[in-house]
Amino acid sequence: MPTDASATPLHHDTEIDTSGLQCPLPILRAKKALNAMESGQVLRVITTDPGAERDFQAFAVQTGNTLLSQQMDGQRGVHYLRRR
Structure with missing residues (x-):
């Protein structure tokens, strides 16, 4: 997977901040957000x-x-996912 700390932010439609949360909460929050997206x-x-x-x-x-x-x-990590 692409990993680049210097990359410019990509266009995104929705953002969630799961800072301070440990597994599995970031994934669960991402799943919930993706389910609400097109x-x-x-x-x-x-x-x-x-x-x-x-x-x-x-x-x-x-x-x-x-x-x-x-x-x-x-x-800190920033992850960009495109909804299927």
């Missing part, structure tokens, strides 16, 4: 969970949503 829309998820990078990779594979980008900067 196909093709992009969700931006901000995380601080150290395992979130791997978790979102697995989540995308399991759900069929597209993981467009992951930007990791120290303890």
Whole structure:
């Protein structure tokens, strides 16, 4: 999966901030947000969970949503998912 801390933010339709939450809460919040979105829309998820990078990779594979980008900067991660 793409990981680039210097990448410019991608266009997104919805954003959720799950900072301070540990697995599985960031994934559960992302799933809920994606369910409320239309196909093709992009969700931006901000995380601080150290395992979130791997978790979102697995989540995308399991759900069929597209993981467009992951930007990791120290303890903070930003994940972009396109709704299937």
